[in-house]
Amino acid sequence: MQNDGSGRIVVQNLSKTFGPVPAVQNLSFMVEPGSVTGFLGPNGAGKTTTLRMILGLVTPTAGTATINGLPYHQLGNPARVVGTVLENEGFHPKRTARNHLRVYAAALGVPDQRADEVLALVGLSSAANRKPGGFSLGMRQRLALATALLGNPQVLVLDEPANGLDPEGILWLRNFLRAYAREGRTVLVSSHLLSEVEQTIDNVVIISQGMTRYFGSLEQLRSSQQSRVLVQAADAAALVKALQGAGVAQLEATPDGRVAVYGASRQQVGDLVAKSGLAVYGMEEERADLERLFFQLTQGQYSGAPQFGVAPQQAQYQQQAPQQGGWGPPPPGYPPQTPQTPQTPQQYQVPPGYPPQGQPGPQQGWGGQR
Numbered sequence: 001m002q003n004d005g006s007g008r009i010v011v012q013n014l015s016k017t018f019g020p021v022p023a024v025q026n027l028s029f030m031v032e033p034g035s036v037t038g039f040l041g042p043n044g045a046g047k048t049t050t051l052r053m054i055l056g057l058v059t060p061t062a063g064t065a066t067i068n069g070l071p072y073h074q075l076g077n078p079a080r081v082v083g084t085v086l087e088n089e090g091f092h093p094k095r096t097a098r099n100h101l102r103v104y105a106a107a108l109g110v111p112d113q114r115a116d117e118v119l120a121l122v123g124l125s126s127a128a129n130r131k132p133g134g135f136s137l138g139m140r141q142r143l144a145l146a147t148a149l150l151g152n153p154q155v156l157v158l159d160e161p162a163n164g165l166d167p168e169g170i171l172w173l174r175n176f177l178r179a180y181a182r183e184g185r186t187v188l189v190s191s192h193l194l195s196e197v198e199q200t201i202d203n204v205v206i207i208s209q210g211m212t213r214y215f216g217s218l219e220q221l222r223s224s225q226q227s228r229v230l231v232q233a234a235d236a237a238a239l240v241k242a243l244q245g246a247g248v249a250q251l252e253a254t255p256d257g258r259v260a261v262y263g264a265s266r267q268q269v270g271d272l273v274a275k276s277g278l279a280v281y282g283m284e285e286e287r288a289d290l291e292r293l294f295f296q297l298t299q300g301q302y303s304g305a306p307q308f309g310v311a312p313q314q315a316q317y318q319q320q321a322p323q324q325g326g327w328g329p330p331p332p333g334y335p336p337q338t339p340q341t342p343q344t345p346q347q348y349q350v351p352p353g354y355p356p357q358g359q360p361g362p363q364q365g366w367g368g369q370r
Ligand SMILES: Nc1ncnc2c1ncn2[C@@H]1O[C@H](COP(=O)(O)OP(=O)(O)OP(=O)(O)O)[C@@H](O)[C@H]1O
Pocket: 018, 021, 022, 023, 041, 042, 043, 044, 045, 046, 047, 048, 049, 050, 192, 370
């Protein structure tokens, strides 16, 4: 196998089991150059384990992860290809920020002056002679990022980089990562909060309980949102019967006793209600926001309400072959996974045919093999 220089990360059927804990189960996705990809999932979903497998720090139980077509350890001088910031980075308490970077620069074989360059890149020049022990969390995050940038890597893999950043820090990070991707580089950034990275990312991989729930463009996920009309009726069962008689099939009871109507506008529902002659006390149109969709995809807890016989659309979490154009050719063996069935009914459908896509810093101090 050869380094294909693409900057693409390809994860195929990756699994990791820690004793009885299936941390990652048959994950597949691609991360494309020239874009920022969010790697999202709730706490314990398996994000860190996956990133560590991509970076050769955890040995997969099954499956493969490659960067530029090669497993991490076969990249030659990986830190020149991939820059990483993993959680719980430690800094030597007695070294200044500049000296910390110089030590790592030497290990990478890059000139000392690169330390000052990366400090400038992350806006830490004025703190070059200070020791990280006295840094704020945001400053430490920047120093970790500076360390990752030493080798001028083509690919950046960042685990929860926005953790602990204030709004200004998040804005700064957003601009930085977007500019980095605009240069044609690859950025993979994990978070457990969609809202934290929503404005930064182009593409998204959503996982929960170690399994892929969605991957593709954020835009398509957004456009998959389906609105619903909530109707408070004097007699909900009679309303459901009337709506079903009029051909409205997607109905659901909400926990507060209203009837949720999918696939019809407020006006259409209003007209049908008027025709039925039934008493209605209130009606509102509700548009699903991205956050709720994320919650549904990862928890499946949104719709636990009783159904009126006709189930709303089931969300389809299929892994589909990446489309040509924009996402590059699919890796061998796609589509990689069997469709996954959501554990509870889901009413927001991920659109069919959504396009799934396509030495970090020196190892010491960046977390060891687990
Ligand atoms: N070394 C380990 N030994 C045993 N279990 C582990 C180990 N590392 C992770 N796990 C378990 O694997 C699962 C996934 O953990 P992981 O840290 O990858 O999730 P995460 O999505 O990164 O979570 P968070 O957002 O909280 O960091 C969890 O149940 C976790 O307890």
